[in-house]
Amino acid sequence: MEKIFPNILEAIKNEDIIKKSKRIPMPYFGLFALVVFDKVKELSSETSLYEIGEDFGKFLSPKNIEELKKVFKLMDFGDLEIDEKEQPPHKIKLSNPPYKWIAKDEPIHDFIAGILAGCLEEIFKKKFIVKEVECVCQGKDKCVFEVVETN
Numbered sequence: 001m002e003k004i005f006p007n008i009l010e011a012i013k014n015e016d017i018i019k020k021s022k023r024i025p026m027p028y029f030g031l032f033a034l035v036v037f038d039k040v041k042e043l044s045s046e047t048s049l050y051e052i053g054e055d056f057g058k059f060l061s062p063k064n065i066e067e068l069k070k071v072f073k074l075m076d077f078g079d080l081e082i083d084e085k086e087q088p089p090h091k092i093k094l095s096n097p098p099y100k101w102i103a104k105d106e107p108i109h110d111f112i113a114g115i116l117a118g119c120l121e122e123i124f125k126k127k128f129i130v131k132e133v134e135c136v137c138q139g140k141d142k143c144v145f146e147v148v149e150t151n
């Protein structure tokens, strides 16, 4: 599997390849994540899904907000709403996210919050903490993420 990692990194922004790619239904992707995460925990690492998402976002490495939105579409992770007058943005909304059929009383998209933090770091060359404050899984219209710059 490791043999194909360079090819994967080359393909992530290639719309032709992405559009022709097979789809993994989200619950199976979640299962895959669970297995990887369990393995990481087994190695007694304290890492969180947020931190894994952050590295994921750095690999995605969008050049700007427009490309960040495009990459989310390509991943089928939903539609991002970002006010481009704010550079960097303080608030990001996401409609149609993965796992929207889950009902919880707290936000669930830590992984996506991490991805956004990693992507924003690549775009603005600054560190951010991204926190989900409202979630479709709580019956809200959209997921809402707050973005705070750190030093």
Ligand SMILES: [Zn+2]
Binding pocket: 097, 107, 108, 109, 132, 134, 135, 136, 137, 143, 144
């Ligand atoms: Zn959410």
